[in-house]
Amino acid sequence: MITSPAWKGRKYAVLGLARSGRATVNALLAAGADVTAWDEREETRVAFAGRVTLADPVETDLTGFDGVVVSPGVPLNRHPIKPHADKYGVPVIGDIELFAQARGGLPPHKVVGITGTNGKSTTTALTHHILKTAGVPTTMGGNIGLPILEQQPLPEGGVYVLELSSYQIDLTYSLDCDVAVLLNITPDHLDRYDGDFAAYAASKSRLFAMQSEEHAAVQENIHGHPDDPTDVWGPWNRNDQERDARPLGSQRNWPALQGPHNGQNAFAAIEVAFQLDLPEEAVAKALRTFPGLPHRMERVGERGGVLYVNDSKATNTAAAAPALAAFDKIHWIVGGQAKEPGLGECEQHMGHVTAAYTIGEAGEDFAEALTPHCAVSRCGTLDKAVELASQVARAGETVLLSPACASFDQFRDFEDRGETFRILVNSLDRDLTA
Template identity: 70%
Template sequence: MITSPAWKDKKYAVLGLARSGRATAEALLAAGADVLVWDDRAEARAAFAGRCTVADPLEADLAGYAGMVVSPGVPLNTHPIKPHADSSGVPVIGDIELFAQARAALPRHKVVGITGTNGKSTTTALVHHMLKEAGVPATMGGNIGLPILEQEPLPEGGVYVLELSSYQIDLTHSLACDVAVLLNITPDHLDRYDGDFAKYAASKSRLLAMQTRGQNAIARFTDARVLGQFAEGSIASILEDVLQNRGIAPGEQAEWPSLQGPHNRENAAAAIEACDILGIPTAQIRAALKSYPGLPHRMERVAKISGVAYVNDSKGTNTAASAPALAAFENIHWIVGGLGKEPGLGECEAELGRVKAAYTIGRAGPDFAALLEGRVPVEQCETLDRAVASAAAKAAAGDTVLLSPACASFDQYADFEKRGDHFRALVERLA
């Protein structure tokens, strides 16, 4: 695991003992810190009984603590832990901030931080893939893969590739990334920012503001123009110019099977620029674009049955995330719906010409049916199994059955992964 001698004999409280919280508590204990832990689940608390203090930090005197470590899932705008910690002058941080503090004791390395509303996971995994294919020691962490503190330190010359949500950035104060990538900013998770898009955008762009002179920032021109949060002396790359500047023709995207669609061209451009900055030769970058396998639940090609492609894009949990998937295919049988995050079709509206028929599911199903009525054939299916069966019955060779719900999953599934797994299982039964 990753630890730091700077934590020894200091006091930390950890609220939430799921994956990252558990890994954080273990790393702090291994470093010799004095740790207080808490979780609402008795079984999570039991794992630390007798090893450290187990108590609710809301009922503890936090004076003298070096940090109040919370899970990214804790809403800082409404949870009482923030004012409680503030009253004692204790910083509220996350595991990424602890990683930033631990960097000084790690073998010489670099960090790539990637944020944005959509495309983070694909871009993070693609950068990691490019580095590994080029023989560079690398690992993924943050919002993807294993918790970063649970991982073993990389050898000298390694690269940590971190996918960072706005929640994680809110809990981070000193992470100066050698390469920071801001993919895009569209409205999402606004309940965490009191409905204020400007606050959400400012949170994302803090990844750039934390950099130091000489470090590299990559952002879209349209976002960079309005954010103004580049660190003084940082070196900016504009995402829209990358392919031309690196001598990669747009037509080469046809050779990247897991990176289709305009949004993946942008994701690829970000990864290309990041790896170019890190010194990866263009020939190796090109080869990695062709061999990149893609991510589960993100435009994942599940099967081709009787000439019909079945694509799992369950990670499309808002309209801005689903629009790129619609843009990547033709003759689409679109399975849409779930727990809606926003009114209307948003960016999906511009892609309706590619939709042959729609099949609505979940709580937002009737709303989507009303929005689509008269524009494309619509069937209100309510559940995913009915939607898959109906779409399979109506699709012809050359068509694509696409699960890209443009909604959260929590009305019918524990998470988008469970929804995508169910889709995959339903398709496998068709074969």
């Protein structure tokens, strides 16, 4: 695990003992810190009995504490922990801030931080894949994979690739990324910012504000020939350099990176590779061999010539729109807990949709919005939607789960929704071939 000698003898409170909270407690204890910890679930607290002081930080005198470490899931705009900690002058931080504090004791390394509303998981995983292909020691963490403090320190020359949500950035104050990437910003999670989109955007932009001037800042700004996005490419970066990505090949030869949005994700990762001076041959190979991410335009199989695609990670309309743009003759499974009214950015791609199958809390609202554009079936549940779509779709068409909604009305999370879709597809009465 990653620890810091600077934590020895210091006092920390940890609120929330899920994955990142558990890793935080273990790292702090291993470093010799005095830890008070709490989780609202009693069965979770029991696992820490005897190792920490079990007490709710909101009801604790925080005099002498060096920090309150909270899960990114704690809404700072509504939870009482922030005003309570402020009364004692104690900072409220996250595990990414602890990682930033620990960097001075790690072997010489670099950090790539990637944020944005949509595309950051793919860009993070692709950047990690490029580094591995180039033979660079690397790991990824933050909002993807294992908690960063749970991972082993990289050897000298390693690169940590961090996917960072706005929540994680809100809890971070000293992360100086060697390369920071800001992808798109579209309205999302505005409940955490009291409905203020400007505040949400400012949170994302803080990743740049924490950087040293000499470090690389990359922001999505891509232009190119519509038939080949690699024709001309010039993302904004601090040195205002323009790159020619043509030697890396065409996007059409990158199987897991199809669609305009994945072109943008790929170009951001390519710019990171340029900033890290990685060889072009390794970058080109990585783009061709990147396997993609589960639940993001994941091709789960083919039945009777019909392609089935799991895009469960599309939890808002801006995230679903790229999948609609990437396929033709789509049977679209859509719905769940809506984050915004209407079709949003999906509306411009309705010419690709043959039929829609609505599910979840927002099913009726989507059905009404979609009726002027295509045939609509009000299915209510995912199993009914998959069954009906499988009966209607014909060879050469695509059944696409891209819900444009959160999943919590019917599923544990978007992964659970995507896994359920995969199981349903694989249980159809004909054999599937991936």
